[in-house]
Amino acid sequence: MTKRQRSIQRREEALSRDSIIEASIALLDRGGEDGLTFRALSEQLATGPGAIYWHIANKSDLLTAACDALILRTMNQIATTTPEKTIRAVALALFDVNEAHPWVGSAITSTPGASPVVHILERIGQQIRALKVPAGHQWAAVDTLVAFILGVCRQNAANCDLARARNLDRAHFLEAVSTAWSQLDETEYPFTRSVAGRMRNHDDRADFLAGIDLILAGIPSLKPRSRPQLKHSASSVR
Amino acid sequence: MTKRQRSIQRREEALSRDSIIEASIALLDRGGEDGLTFRALSEQLATGPGAIYWHIANKSDLLTAACDALILRTMNQIATTTPEKTIRAVALALFDVNEAHPWVGSAITSTPGASPVVHILERIGQQIRALKVPAGHQWAAVDTLVAFILGVCRQNAANCDLARARNLDRAHFLEAVSTAWSQLDETEYPFTRSVAGRMRNHDDRADFLAGIDLILAGIPSLKPRSRPQLKHSASSVR
């Protein structure tokens, strides 16, 4: 029985890195990071779990590759116009990939220095250069923007994971957070309470863009000449 | 034999949520998120893995609790002075906890809306209010700052994890990234190549503070009156 069954559902094409990555993306989209399993993957590809290791090094490699495929696709769709506009476009595009594939934000931050991050750094870095930010401050501007973008993506990805874990959709999850916040102690948590209502129906995407604009608004402060650097930040703590 | 051994190394005090959390922090500090295991934990506490479940709900609960313990301790050490100074102090304190306990950045972003994040939101939110940012823009300012802070912490935590996985210390890890970046294609990755050298010995903490200052520098742009809101960000994409 096993023999016939196997020969029937055997894949026709040979395994390849690309087909493995595509199947991984599908699994990740359906079940998040936990949904990507060597057993589920090998079943989908009609092979054994060991076969996958011929094409990829390990799970972390696989996750990075899946992430990079999406990031690369996304970056290539963005037209370069004015620096500010391009930065906003890159940021929004990343925000949107992460909404469509809510594991990207988590995967990308797990592989610092690797390919996906580099593609983003480069794209934004070129725009910061075009803005004529002095060489000594370019890194600060790029680092800040990228940390913010990845920070938001990561948070949204975490929201999705948590919602999934509790079998809630996003709206119900946000509502639960909102209610919890509005029940906090009034004297100890005045601010959080005051924004609890806003949580319920707020527009993540608009908030995100407001953050990008806020950072962009600060960039001119880097321009005229280097601001007096504060002494206490001159050397690392470790 | 098992009987004597057990009665010898039996703990004297009863298990408690707090003692479990302390032991968890120690394990996390030594081995990162992977280092926290119910088996390792129960061994350290001289009990069985099942006993822990009497005091905590699950691993995620445990991680959040360990994180919250540290965040709370940290926040209570910060004196409130001027709004800008306090925001910088909060940010730097969080940066430093994350350096000392490099799993915090990861744990905190995994539990959106939960206690650790709320403590940070609240503390920063109160300062943004003190800065007289208009009510309608307070959330944007706080959200941006917190997303940036958590983004950086998460990146640093990921750096540590990756370095640990490769049995490198932080310096060697950064050097590896730096060399990899400097070998990128010159025409396709001009910016990343140009910052590769800076990676090698750069000061994370100063860069972080520069990012905070950059965002703070943008905050006055929220003040005079609401800037014309861009139409394309008016409603969510999903």
Add this chain to the structure above:
DNA sequence: ACCTGAACACCGTTCAAGT
């Protein structure tokens, strides 16, 4: 060269049974 799938060394979590 590429694939198979059983086996290994782990996980988090549960639960009958004890005190």
Add this chain to the structure above:
DNA sequence: ACCTGAACACCGTTCAAGT
């Protein structure tokens, strides 16, 4: 009420054996 520890249902990864 609190603890025990074996057992369950998973993981990622390896590797002898096949084609």
